[in-house]
Amino acid sequence: MRKLQMVFSFCIAASAVMAQSTDSAMFKRIADDVFTNSTGYENLRILCKKVGPRLSGSPQAAAAVQETYKMMKAMGADTVYLQECMVPHWVRGAKESALLVDAKGKTFSLNICALGNSVGTGKQGIKAEVIEVRSFKELEQLGVAGVKGKIVFYNFPMNPTNVETFRSYGEAGQFRGRGPSMAAKYGAVGAMVRSLASNIDDYPHTGTTTYNDSFPKIPAIAVSTRHAEYISAELKKNKTMQLYFRTECEMLPDVKSHNVIAEIRGTELPNEVITVGGHLDSWDLAEGAHDDGAGCIQSMEIIRVYKKLGIKPKRTIRVVMFMNEENGLRGGRKYAEVAATEKDKKFIFALESDAGGFTPRAFGFTAEAPVLTKLRNWAPLFKPYGVYEFADGGGGADIGPLRPLGTTLSGLRPDSQRYFDHHHAANDTFEMVSKRELELGAINMVLLLYVVDQYGL
Amino acid sequence: MRKLQMVFSFCIAASAVMAQSTDSAMFKRIADDVFTNSTGYENLRILCKKVGPRLSGSPQAAAAVQETYKMMKAMGADTVYLQECMVPHWVRGAKESALLVDAKGKTFSLNICALGNSVGTGKQGIKAEVIEVRSFKELEQLGVAGVKGKIVFYNFPMNPTNVETFRSYGEAGQFRGRGPSMAAKYGAVGAMVRSLASNIDDYPHTGTTTYNDSFPKIPAIAVSTRHAEYISAELKKNKTMQLYFRTECEMLPDVKSHNVIAEIRGTELPNEVITVGGHLDSWDLAEGAHDDGAGCIQSMEIIRVYKKLGIKPKRTIRVVMFMNEENGLRGGRKYAEVAATEKDKKFIFALESDAGGFTPRAFGFTAEAPVLTKLRNWAPLFKPYGVYEFADGGGGADIGPLRPLGTTLSGLRPDSQRYFDHHHAANDTFEMVSKRELELGAINMVLLLYVVDQYGL
Ligand SMILES: [Zn+2]
Ligand SMILES: [Zn+2]
Numbered sequence: 001m002r003k004l005q006m007v008f009s010f011c012i013a014a015s016a017v018m019a020q021s022t023d024s025a026m027f028k029r030i031a032d033d034v035f036t037n038s039t040g041y042e043n044l045r046i047l048c049k050k051v052g053p054r055l056s057g058s059p060q061a062a063a064a065v066q067e068t069y070k071m072m073k074a075m076g077a078d079t080v081y082l083q084e085c086m087v088p089h090w091v092r093g094a095k096e097s098a099l100l101v102d103a104k105g106k107t108f109s110l111n112i113c114a115l116g117n118s119v120g121t122g123k124q125g126i127k128a129e130v131i132e133v134r135s136f137k138e139l140e141q142l143g144v145a146g147v148k149g150k151i152v153f154y155n156f157p158m159n160p161t162n163v164e165t166f167r168s169y170g171e172a173g174q175f176r177g178r179g180p181s182m183a184a185k186y187g188a189v190g191a192m193v194r195s196l197a198s199n200i201d202d203y204p205h206t207g208t209t210t211y212n213d214s215f216p217k218i219p220a221i222a223v224s225t226r227h228a229e230y231i232s233a234e235l236k237k238n239k240t241m242q243l244y245f246r247t248e249c250e251m252l253p254d255v256k257s258h259n260v261i262a263e264i265r266g267t268e269l270p271n272e273v274i275t276v277g278g279h280l281d282s283w284d285l286a287e288g289a290h291d292d293g294a295g296c297i298q299s300m301e302i303i304r305v306y307k308k309l310g311i312k313p314k315r316t317i318r319v320v321m322f323m324n325e326e327n328g329l330r331g332g333r334k335y336a337e338v339a340a341t342e343k344d345k346k347f348i349f350a351l352e353s354d355a356g357g358f359t360p361r362a363f364g365f366t367a368e369a370p371v372l373t374k375l376r377n378w379a380p381l382f383k384p385y386g387v388y389e390f391a392d393g394g395g396g397a398d399i400g401p402l403r404p405l406g407t408t409l410s411g412l413r414p415d416s417q418r419y420f421d422h423h424h425a426a427n428d429t430f431e432m433v434s435k436r437e438l439e440l441g442a443i444n445m446v447l448l449l450y451v452v453d454q455y456g457l
Numbered sequence: 458m459r460k461l462q463m464v465f466s467f468c469i470a471a472s473a474v475m476a477q478s479t480d481s482a483m484f485k486r487i488a489d490d491v492f493t494n495s496t497g498y499e500n501l502r503i504l505c506k507k508v509g510p511r512l513s514g515s516p517q518a519a520a521a522v523q524e525t526y527k528m529m530k531a532m533g534a535d536t537v538y539l540q541e542c543m544v545p546h547w548v549r550g551a552k553e554s555a556l557l558v559d560a561k562g563k564t565f566s567l568n569i570c571a572l573g574n575s576v577g578t579g580k581q582g583i584k585a586e587v588i589e590v591r592s593f594k595e596l597e598q599l600g601v602a603g604v605k606g607k608i609v610f611y612n613f614p615m616n617p618t619n620v621e622t623f624r625s626y627g628e629a630g631q632f633r634g635r636g637p638s639m640a641a642k643y644g645a646v647g648a649m650v651r652s653l654a655s656n657i658d659d660y661p662h663t664g665t666t667t668y669n670d671s672f673p674k675i676p677a678i679a680v681s682t683r684h685a686e687y688i689s690a691e692l693k694k695n696k697t698m699q700l701y702f703r704t705e706c707e708m709l710p711d712v713k714s715h716n717v718i719a720e721i722r723g724t725e726l727p728n729e730v731i732t733v734g735g736h737l738d739s740w741d742l743a744e745g746a747h748d749d750g751a752g753c754i755q756s757m758e759i760i761r762v763y764k765k766l767g768i769k770p771k772r773t774i775r776v777v778m779f780m781n782e783e784n785g786l787r788g789g790r791k792y793a794e795v796a797a798t799e800k801d802k803k804f805i806f807a808l809e810s811d812a813g814g815f816t817p818r819a820f821g822f823t824a825e826a827p828v829l830t831k832l833r834n835w836a837p838l839f840k841p842y843g844v845y846e847f848a849d850g851g852g853g854a855d856i857g858p859l860r861p862l863g864t865t866l867s868g869l870r871p872d873s874q875r876y877f878d879h880h881h882a883a884n885d886t887f888e889m890v891s892k893r894e895l896e897l898g899a900i901n902m903v904l905l906l907y908v909v910d911q912y913g914l
Contacts, residue, residue, distance in 0.1 A: 031618065031620070035617040035618045036617055036618060160492040160493055161489040161493060163488070163841060163842060163843060163897065165893070198892075198893055199893075359816065359874050361843070384620060385620060386818070386872070389845075415816045415843070415872065415894075417816050417893035417894045417897060418891045418893070418894065421891065434875045435655075436617075436622070436655055436874035436875070437872075437874045437875065440620065440874060
């Protein structure tokens with residue numbers, strides 16, 4: 001048995017080597033064409049500058065549907081169509097404001113924004129004593145006696161020592177997500193979180209909070225890291241500072257929106273579907289250039305380059321612009337829900353790019369062990385294009401719901417050092433994206449889709 | 458013999474594994490401290506914003522000497538001293554201008570700058586027919602008949618298909634370097650080169666040209682890539698466009714300047730010297746943030762972190778701010794010249810960072826094969842910090858002159874996708890440097906110096 005296995009492994013390895021020299025020539029053709037002829041960077045400009053911020057339910061989100069539909073049509077996709085889904089419709093309302101007020105009534109204006117999906121204070125705002133905590137344990141120890149009637153300030157900085165910034169985001173992110181309801185549990189009237197940003201700067205970073213229905217929904221904001229540091233220093237001098245803030249955001253009834261889906265039909269195994277995508281919606285504060293205009297643009301590159309080079313996929317390639325990743329994931333859920341009903345099809349593989357348009361370093365995979373082994377045979381071919389690792393684990397929020405269908409998931413992992421300077425903040429703009437970095441990411445995505453299509457899983 | 462070799466290799470490997478787990482803990486301590494406590498980013502701000510552009514011979518170059526002397530003193534280096542060297546003193550003079558003039562006298566203003574070390578036109582400027590070429594062969598074919606009295610326009614774009622942008626820079630760079638004298642050989646009165654930039658934009662990129670003394674020195678400029686495309690398109694419509702340009706640059710007599718050298722003395726082998734550095738001078742058009750403020754700042758990090766963590770090197774660490782890399786290399790040459798006279802010392806290793814403050818990907822080495830093998834044993838330790846490759850070949854312009862002393866050379870290789878958006882142009886500014894990317898590069902440099910110091914070569 002062991003011997004048979006070895007022979008078997010040898011055969012796989014040998015056929016892989018033979019295939020690889022042809023593939024490496026095709027890889028070069030694809031890469032050269034993207035670096036020379038890609039329209040991605042100019043399309044990203046359209047998404048950022050012509051369309052702009054495109055929060056689910058906004059007119060800009062609808063415009064983004066139209067624009068990307070046109071882009072993929074123009075690239076020559078076999079079909080492009082809209083997939084309807086209902087999305088939350090949260091609106092920020094009038095620009096927020098906040099003041100730190102000392103005992104003498106002296107005020108200091110803070111850079112803040114409402115957290116996504118949060119309730120507003122109404123025009124009159126709220127004013128209360130502010131109490132700083134760095135953990136849920138501290139909050140618990142304060143209890144109702146220490147928290148009731150106050151505004152809880154979660155001041156947990158992203159840990160700078162993780163090379164992978166997403167890890168620090170995960171650690172710090174719980175306060176934005178669960179913090180407001182946890183504060184409400186002890187009677188707080190409002191919550192403020194330190195922005196999830198790598199550096200000390202002046203941008204408040206938004207993002208969703210998730211209310212726990214067992215507790216009152218209290219208004220929740222994010223404050224810039226620089227002002228978080230400032231407030232903390234002031235509170236050390238004077239424990240009874242007050243905070244005033246006003247947010248006029250509100251959650252309106254769900255509205256109709258769409259995923260945009262383009263296909264290149266497979267020539268040999270059209271019922272095996274390979275999905276690739278990014279999310280079309282963005283936060284309302286910025287242009288959503290890195291998050292996730294870049295991923296959308298990179299995902300559609302395969303259409304342009306396949307049509308240009310005359311590559312006909314064996315399997316069906318579906319490029320999806322997912323709606324509503326940011327504050328609902330309705331698009332990703334809808335896509336998987338419909339996929340589950342397409343009984344004649346097998347959703348073998350899905351790739352997402354939603355970690356910024358930065359220089360690529362790796363792919364992550366959620367796959368059974370033999371599939372991961374097979375994928376890793378191809379890894380050396382990617383090294384000349386800057387992807388050095390096929391890592392265990394990964395995917396993306398929008399493609400996650402496909403996993404129960406047995407789909408192998410993958411996520412592009414760009415370098416993450418700059419991501420949280422821009423994420424969900426006003427400086428996530430077109431100018432912050434490097435054309436070559438964007439293209440190099442797109443190249444690696446097309447290359448991965450190419451081998452998966454050619455050889456299956 | 459073969460068996461002995463195997464045993465020997467095994468022993469090396471085994472001792473390496475033992476050492477590596479201690480080293481990996483030390484690596485983490487160093488990395489954590491840099492990410493948490495580095496003053497590098499703020500020091501880079503001083504170099505870029507307080508000092509500013511610092512071309513050799515300028516008051517700002519002298520100020521940069523003083524500022525970096527102070528920085529390394531403050532970090533607690535055992536000694537900091539200046540090493541005198543004479544440097545070229547080229548000055549740009551009044552802001553340049555250029556006009557493309559059609560047959561009807563209609564003019565179009567061009568974004569240009571004089572090439573470094575070039576002669577000026579004088580206040581009156583020069584005006585002549587412009588002739589476009591894409592190779593030296595084309596120039597040769599035109600010959601005196603086609604070139605005499607004209608301005609030669611070298612319009613050779615950087616090849617976008619090389620993933621490593623430095624390769625394209627090397628290919629296109631010959632026109633900036635040798636182009637003006639080659640044009641003069643055939644009687645041209647001026648030369649204009651397409652800027653060495655990855656993308657189409659509005660910045661002219663300067664850099665040295667090198668005159669061949671056999672031919673007249675003619676004025677030479679660089680034009681922005683967007684305007685290079687424009688001129689080329691216009692010339693297709695009308696072959697006899699004229700170009701006017703005025704540059705008032707000139708080469709003044711050499712002046713005195715300095716390398717800045719800081720040392721941490723070795724505790725066991727003080728006569729074995731490990732050199733690390735970047736170049737302190739920059740072009741006059743920008744802040745020299747990526748080129749090479751970043752390299753200077755990264756090089757001095759070892760002083761701060763060693764003093765902070767109480768690490769005492771076995772060998773002597775010398776941190777060098779090299780003067781005049783850009784238009785003379787006098788600092789690098791002087792350092793090697795003096796090193797050659799220090800007969801009691803062995804200059805075992807030199808590391809340079811001069812490829813921008815971007816996220817690190819690799820180190821390159823110029824080393825004998827067994828040394829490279831030894832170095833590569835340590836490579837896996839660097840993977841958690843984003844350096845995936847110890848490549849054959851590399852170093853840096855300033856440390857190159859040490860090679861005849863038997864010094865192993867190394868260069869940090871950051872990701873190169875964005876470098877030529879900024880290189881030698883007005884947008885090489887502090888704002889374009891990411892704090893975390895800068896720090897991650899510095900971390901890897903300290904780690905490399907650490908293992909070389911601990912284990913020798
Ligand atoms: Zn996203
Ligand atoms: Zn340089």
